Amino acid sequence: MTLSIEEIRAAKQAAPKARPRELARDLGIPEAALCAARIGQGATRINVTPDALIPRLTALGPVMALTRNESCVIEKVGVYDDYRSGAHAALVVNEEIDLRLFPAHWVYGFALEEETERGVKRSVQIFDAAGDAIHKIHLREESEVSQWAGLVDALRLPDQDPVLSFAPRKPTEAAKLNPEKLADLVAGWEALEDTHQFLRLCSKLKMNRLGAYRLAGAPFVRPLANEAVEQLLHQAAEQAVPIMVFVGNAGCIEIHTGPIRRVVETGPWINVLDPGFDLHLRRDHIAETYAVVKNTARGPAHSVEFFDAEGGLIAQIFGVLRAGEAAVTGWNSLVADLPGARQVEAAQ
Incomplete structure (x- = not known):
């Protein structure tokens, strides 16, 4: 109606x-x-x-x-x-x-x-x-x-009519992978020189980001426990490791670069509440989490990326390559210590 x-x-x-x-x-x-x-x-x-x-x-x-x-x-x-x-x-x-x-x-x-x-x-x-x-x-x-x-x-637009016409919402694209192209995916991944080349590689091989992550495996991708995101934020704050957080939708991606300080949990939300920067994340929406590494001109870029149950990308967290060797080493250590998906399954 x-x-x-x-x-x-x-x-x-x-x-x-x-x-x-x-x-x-x-x-x-x-x-x-x-x-x-x-x-x-x-x-x-x-x-x-x-x-x-x-x-x-x-x-x-x-x-x-x-x-x-x-x-x-x-x-x-x-x-x-x-x-x-x-x-x-x-x-x-x-x-x-x-x-x-x-x-x-x-x-x-x-x-x-x-x-x-x-x-x-x-x-x-x-x-x-x-x-x-x-x-x-x-x-x-x-x-x-x-x-x-x-x-x-x-x-101000000339048209100030309060009745607007809306298009149907486009459904989230589920994981799209092409097992027959695994060798091409690996070869293309090894040849990356910039993280922005990755989506072009996926498109060329008729995959999307989540599909490629599910297919690629080590040494490029490690499935993580979904609780790893919460651990990562807490430890990044405690150890003053600078991070890059990418949050977006189809029309806009917004990025925070720098340290985080105050991480607070409220019901299903985990929040970063810092001067000039807030992040609010629904932990219970995280269905898949991956540690990912891609080559760049500045060196390997390690990220933690997480998706919802429909396959939509919720957010990505990277280290800050330009922050110097100590910051990069600290970030990479945080990611390496995150619990893998199988570790949690085995513990249960």
Whole structure:
């Protein structure tokens, strides 16, 4: 049953503190429909083509950048400096805000203002064709609020119709492997000079990331216990080992590089709660975990990568190769000590 704009507004008013993603799921509508229903009541449809939007965000000063998938949320505080345009993939690259943007998925966007107990909350929110959130930018107390109205006016679309048309959500691609191409996979893997070459190798062999990991085996891939992710975060914090965390969806990947300090468990969530960086991970969504090594010009890149029950990539954690030999050695030791999947099975 399709809800009317009035029904969506009433549901939002009845649950003012509900998280938008959860409220949309309960109502059986895309999250973007919640935003669209507020057009004329604190929401404005805007142009979210990255070339139009991202350079204008710099003027807002420090903001919070949020990217998520169903199982993991990453939040970084910083300024949207150093935007690099690209038709297929655009970039924001600086110490705090490090993003990979895929413009084809940036379909709907809104500038939102909402009255709260702490004052007016302002954000820019981007959604894909299915109405699922791609990326969000939240203003903070230290943001340049004086620049907000100009940004909204510059990006406002002529069409402010609150009724949007959404495409069906694309299902997650399950593991795709091609056992007949194992020898080619091994040869291609050995020839890697950059981690970015890996997905091109998989595509050439008609596989995907998870399929290749299941097929390859040692010395490239080691299946890990799913509890290994929790152990890794705790030990990286305790030993001050810098890490790179990649969290994303089809339209955006957000990256944290550096040490982590405070790791906290709350129900099914494991959280990193540091100044300028938060990570929220649903441990109970992790279905498969792998330690992976790929060759690069700087040396082998060791990562821990984990997937949900449908085969979707939740997140990847790498060491920081540019951080120096001691940091790389510390990271590689952490990964080597993680329990393998068979170790846990045997213990049970």
